[in-house]
Amino acid sequence: MDELETALLTANKNSLSDVGSVLDRMDAVLGAAVESERDPTGALGRQTVPPEMQRRMGGWVTGAVAAMVRLQARDQDPRVDEMLDRLAALNADIARLTGDAPALxxxxxxxxxxxxxxxxxxxxxxxxxxxxxxxxxxxxxxxxxxxxxxxxxxxxxxxxxxxxxxxxxxxxxxxxxxxxxxxxxxxxxxxxxxxxxxxxxxxxxxxxxxxxxxxxxxxxxxxxxxxxxxxxxxxxxxxxxxxxxxxxxxxxxxxxxxxxxxxxxxxxxxxxxxxxxxxxxxxxxxxxxxxxxxxxxxxxxxxxxxxxxxxxxxxxxxxxxxxxxxxxxxxxxxxxxxxxxxxxx
Ligand SMILES: C[S@@+](CC[C@H](N)C(=O)[O-])C[C@H]1O[C@@H](n2cnc3c(N)ncnc32)[C@H](O)[C@@H]1O
Missing domain, CATH: 3.40.50.150 (Vaccinia Virus protein VP39)
Structure with a gap:
């Protein structure tokens, strides 16, 4: 979680590799929360994502979408399309976490x-x-x-x-x-x-x-x-x-x-x-x-x-x-x- 916090503060939303590495970290944090829910022994401990972090992740993803849309208009790079798909999927995951998601x-x-x-x-x-x-x-x-x-x-x-x-x-x-x-x-x-x-x-x-x-x-x-x-x-x-x-x-x-x-x-x-x-x-x-x-x-x-x-x-x-x-x-x-x-x- 600390690494994700640092990445949210320092990553450049206009850089595909920076955005990609933040999304990898978000995937890991969200994935760990789901895995811990699934652990019947409780041995993993409950890995919840605090509401404040959920909000920050949501805000960051929205900002990154805006940056990628600008990049797409300029460069027409197919990797930007892929990144936008990833951002949309993560946005849905974060929204599901906060319980107010529309059906996906x-x-x-x-x-x-x-x-x-x-x-x-x-x-x-x-x-x-x-x-x-x-x-x-x-x-x-x-x-x-x-x-x-x-x-x-x-x-x-x-x-x-x-x-x-x-x-x-x-x-x-x-x-x-x-x-x-x-x-x-x-x-x-x-x-x-x-x-x-x-x-x-x-x-x-x-x-x-x-x-x-x-x-x-x-x-x-x-x-x-x-x-x-x-x-x-x-x-x-x-x-x-x-x-x-x-x-x-x-x-x-x-x-x-x-x-x-x-x-x-x-x-x-x-x-x-x-x-x-x-x-x-x-x-x-x-x-x-x-x-x-x-x-x-x-x-x-x-x-x-x-x-x-x-x-x-x-x-x-x-x-x-x-x-x-x-x-x-x-x-x-x-x-x-x-x-x-x-x-x-
Ligand atoms: C990991 S999900 C897999 C779902 C689906 N087959 C897929 O691959 O996307 C496991 C499924 O087993 C169902 N399940 C778990 N325990 C069950 C039980 N005692 N009786 C019937 N279904 C059960 C769950 O509700 C869930 O839909």
Missing amino acids: VKTWRFTENLTVDIKELSFEEAAFGWQTWVAGVVFAHLLARGVIPVGTDPILELGCGTGIVGIVAAKMGAKRVFMTDYMPAIQANTQSNVDSNQCQHVATVHSLDWSWIAENTPIPKDSATLLPQLLDTNSSFDVIFGADICYELIHGRLVPPVCARFLSLSPNARIYFVTGLRGERFAQDIVQFEEKMTLFGFQPETCLDLSLDALLAQETDSFARNLLNAAFSTLVKQFRFYVYRRIMT
């Missing part, structure tokens, strides 16, 4: 012909379903490139958040997608994203709380949005999707039993996960998750670690390259892609 709609362009608009909420409204996570973007990218097939079977999506994965699956030709999450505010936002992307004929949004299955907590059977398959113990899916749904220790206990309940016994049935690898601090979450998947009768057919470089190395399409570069400009840089199947005896 992000456009994700996967290929020349595949674009989705995804509305985000605030953390206060939707906890971890507030934004589109990079693992979701990576998952959707793998769908768009055909690495994860949509096939013809109905798909169950767990922890859909803002909905990028289910929506891209629908746009890639899936016949039916059941998108699920557990908070009403998240479901309402996902529904509005499904509607605004014209996927409502294929994708439906439902409530499914993993603890109903893993911990036997009561299912609100009269809920209008309840996943219908919950009420029929014989119904199952041949395809399950999950992006970034293992980010706390407890998810290692919750997600595998949900997969065991819903994945069909067909030898062709598969579960696809993309999970963010958040370094040593969260390594135990991943270990527990993988152990429990084995315990619940699943084996990985694919288990592949992905980085930005690895993904870019396989990518020539400029839209996909831009998408990946934009998505990876956050703290999480490594992902694990799994394809699980049942262990056949």
